[in-house]
Amino acid sequence: MNAKEQLEKSPDALWVEHGYGQRFQGFQNLMRLRIRDILLVSSLYDLYLFEEDGRLYELIRNEYQGLNLSHSPELTRVSSGTEAISLAQEESRFDLIITTLHIEDMHPLNFAKLVKKAGLNIPIVLLAHDNKELKYLLINPEINVFDKVFIWQGDFRIIISIIKFLEDRMNVEHDSKIVGVQNVIYIEDDIRYYSSLLPIIYTEMLKQSQRLISEGINLSHKFLRMRARPKILLCSNYEEAKEYFEKYKELCLGIISDIDFPRNGMPDPEAGIKFAAEIKIEMSDIPVLLMSTNPVNQSLAYSVGASFLIKDSPTLIFDLRQFMNQYFSFGDFIFRLPDGTEVGRASDLKQLEEVLKTIPAESIKFHAERNHFSNWLKARTEFWLAHQLRPRKVSDYPTVEDLRKDLINSLHFYRMSRQRGIITDFNKETFDPESSFARIGGGSLGGKARGLGFVNTLINDYNLREQFEEVIIYVPPAVVLGTEVFDQFLDENNLREFALQCDDDSEITKRFIEAEKFPEDVLGDLAAFLQLVHTPLAVRSSSLLEDSQYHPFAGVYETYMIPNNQANPLVRLNDLLMTIKRVYASTFYQAAKNYIKVTSYRLEEEKMAVIIQKMIGSRYENRxxxxxxxxxxxxxxxxxxxxxxxxxxxxxxxxxxxxxxxxxxxxxxxxxxxxxxxxxxxxxxxxxxxxxxxxxxxxxxxxxxxxxxxxxxxxxxxxxxxxxxxxxxxxxxxxxxxxxxxxxxxxxxxxxxxxxxxxxxxxxxxxxxxxxxxxxxxxxxxxxxxxxxxxxxxxxxxxxxxxxxxxxxxxLVVHQEVQEFDINSIKKEKILCSSNKVLGNGIINDIYDIVVVDIQKFERAKSREAVQEVAYFNKILLQENRPYLLVGVGRWGSLDPWLGIPVNWSQIAGAKAIVETNFKDMAVEPSQGSHFFQNITSFMIGYFTINDLKEDGYFDWDWILNKPAVEEKQFTKLIRFKNPLTIKMNGQQSKGIILKPEDSIE
Known part of the structure; x- marks a missing residue:
């Protein structure tokens, strides 16, 4: 089964990166335990030696920033052990204590023991100078009270290495389990060597992560990948290394080891050789580097399939870097023939896919047999694909060409799938015109684009894209111009003040279209986008406030469609540019300004992002x-x-x-x-x-x-x-x-x-x-x-x-206040109508008129005459643009005139709310299946059904029929008030209430 089939078959296992079920969310849960506050216990002289020119803290902070590491640690220094313990107990913020050999009031061994005795569960590291004093201390059996001992050799990066060593140790189990973070086992018992080499190894690791950042598909993904760098597991004896290997061998990127270190509690001059031999028997493709001061060990290292370096070599650091780049796959993927001849290289996944198409078959076979492809992917934090490729063998394929084809298809499908559901930064090389959703420019994406991005994530994370046979469900590919582009356009063309003050929509549009300046880098990206997409485009507003939960701004701003079919690419770009400007202009149209007035916002706060999206449809001649x-x-x-x-x-x-x-x-x-x-x-x-x-x-x-x-x-x-x-x-x-x-x-x-x-x-x-x-x-x-x-x-x-x-x-906007009315808390004399059978939702408070069919005078045999009376009042009120409450008996719009009042829609079209009550002597079930209700629902008319014969609802007939009428017919009359009725409807509970106008309550 190839990677594509695996992805399609197993959505839940789509990405090891998913972690807790969401793509890249696993990355977000990495490195949970951090060292952010360090307590340094040292004499002033030791501090001076560390700082040299007084810039230790600044150097560490700059190094963190340079390596794109977050949370550079805070350093707090004290001189005495007593002060250190007191401060650590009081503030409870320290994650690490570093002590030197010289502190004011006690020996560092005693200090470390007192820290443990005080119940402070904080790692303690001894940082000393390489001198006789340290040598005597190391032979003291109580040295194990320290979590680790390091030597200061003048390189401030040892502080960073200490921090990363402890963070790796704290997080390795969790991070390995969550996303399969790789590890490098480093075995060295000589403090001087690991203090010297650990900063080098970490620097190379972090540089590799920096290289990978450039391939991140958006800013968030770029920095999350930093957290997925390989862990360095520092060991000082055979048993510790073996335990790590057995636990994380499937995630082991490689091993760097001394040859002479303790085994079974005793020094063993060939411990490294034995460890390498065991590893190679179990997993032959894991790279192993053995180091020794004795050149004689070189042949022994080679005999077990390991590489070898002389510890005292003047080029040790250079050679170590070379090994890591080549064998840990930290650099380019270098295609070689079996004789070592280089025949191609790739620096990223896209290049790897392209080079695979032309590389000699023998090179593909050479690398596949040694798991080089999966190793390289693991080093680049592409864990899911690496784990899919690793079990495959060359022998699984009929020919090497079949292997080549599968590798290319797997890489391509993985690259495309990796972007689905994610808002990426637009890049012409990686944008897929069939599925990508990317951003251009900084700032917000706006409400509409946020909604699209969210649903895009849901569709892809929960595998809805191909849930239905022969149907693809997706968010059409698009790019979004961030709100910073809008701000830059306004400011460069001096349009902001004019647009805020002008009340002529046409003049605003004219000025925006004629504006000459547009951010050049954005123009370049738009041109690149148009080179990839040749279908008609929808250019849609996505303002900062649009589609919020309380002010949806739906239909306030403009959307434009463009054919995008001109032969000349400059004409297509110009059409797109002018359309974007028109969307920008709509931000300041009078309708938008009026809408803003009824919200809690000011127009100056509004900013416009723009979605440029492939249209869904088919072409028919010129349509x-x-x-x-x-x-x-x-x-x-x-x-x-x-x-x-x-x-x-x-x-x-x-x-x-x-x-x-x-x-x-x-x-x-x-x-x-x-x-x-x-x-x-x-x-x-x-x-x-x-x-x-x-x-x-x-x-x-x-x-x-x-x-x-x-x-x-x-x-x-x-x-x-x-x-x-x-x-x-x-x-x-x-x-x-x-x-x-x-x-x-x-x-x-x-x-x-x-x-x-x-x-x-x-x-x-x-x-x-x-x-x-x-x-x-x-x-x-x-x-x-x-x-x-x-x-x-x-x-x-x-x-x-x-x-x-x-x-x-x-x-959906649901007015919370309509859910809060309590009929029992309102005095009955204030209520005109209440019902538990209500269609509609919201508050209506602009009705001053009631057209009512008198329940006492109405005759069912003359219902058609009542229709004409209702239509008469409806026509008058429509002409005066006065919405009204319509009250009648039986069914409104009934086909059977004996069951109600058989009006058609045009005869009551001005009604904004309708009450349907029972007759004096009988009740009729509401006809909610008729065509009449299509208009009720379409025009959002409030509809109250009352059956007071069954005490189902209430209508105050006595009150309404005693009110003087503006005009009265045989069965029907029009009543008008100085103050409006208040109509509240709770659509979720199908309840509603109509309150009498304030001026009418006696």
């Missing part, structure tokens, strides 16, 4: 559009039985999503009950209430960069155009006048309408199932109800997959 676009909400405030609020609601249409978000006629369905389509309650109503035209992007038109503040390239087309294109085949239906019946499909003659019947009833595409899964995932991931926007291309792509593109995910 481009998706077969399906839509909006889905995980919470439905207007559920119709058997639906529940948490089952969600979806609106879908043919063509671009502008049709849906601008409020055009759509197909609305619950993903749990996709066959219940209430707009097809009757054939006549379906004809009146379904989509007649659609939006598409014109591909043969040129951008008209004038002062218009809307997209000039998106136009409406009749359904006959979609039928000619073949797009209507997927979602269309036919109305037969002869039979007065609607049929799914367009194979027979008749009136064409959009029904989605074949998809929702016949399940030719798993639309409802995909949306139900995504809404559930989004609600769980965001911890709140969500709304998503999507587009679908039903024409299979080159991989024979139909595309479901997620274009947005935002939290």
């Amino acid at each position: 481009f559009y998706p077969h399906i676009s839509g909006v889905a909400k995980s919470y439905n405030f207007y559920p119709l039985p058997p639906q529940k609020p948490n089952d969600g609601i979806v609106s879908v249409a043919l063509g671009l999503g502008k049709w849906v978000v601008d409020g055009g006629e759509t197909i609305r369905f619950c993903p749990k009950y996709p066959k219940d389509l209430i707009q097809f309650y009757s054939a006549k109503d379906a004809i009146d209430r379904t989509q007649k035209s659609f939006y598409a992007l014109k591909l043969d038109d040129t951008n008209r960069f004038i002062e218009t503040t809307h997209d000039t390239l998106v136009e409406t087309f009749d359904l006959s155009v979609a039928e000619k294109d073949g797009a209507l085949n997927y979602v269309g239906g036919t109305y037969s006048k002869e039979n007065d019946v609607i049929y799914d499909g367009i194979s027979r003659p008749g009136v064409r309408i959009v029904t989605f019947g074949q998809i929702l009833k016949n399940k030719t595409f798993p639309l409802a199932e995909i949306i139900e899964l995504l809404l559930d995932m989004g609600t769980w991931g965001m911890g709140t109800p969500v709304e998503i926007e999507f587009a679908i291309n039903l024409q299979p792509n080159k991989d024979k997959k139909r595309e479901f593109g997620l274009l947005q995910m935002r939290p």
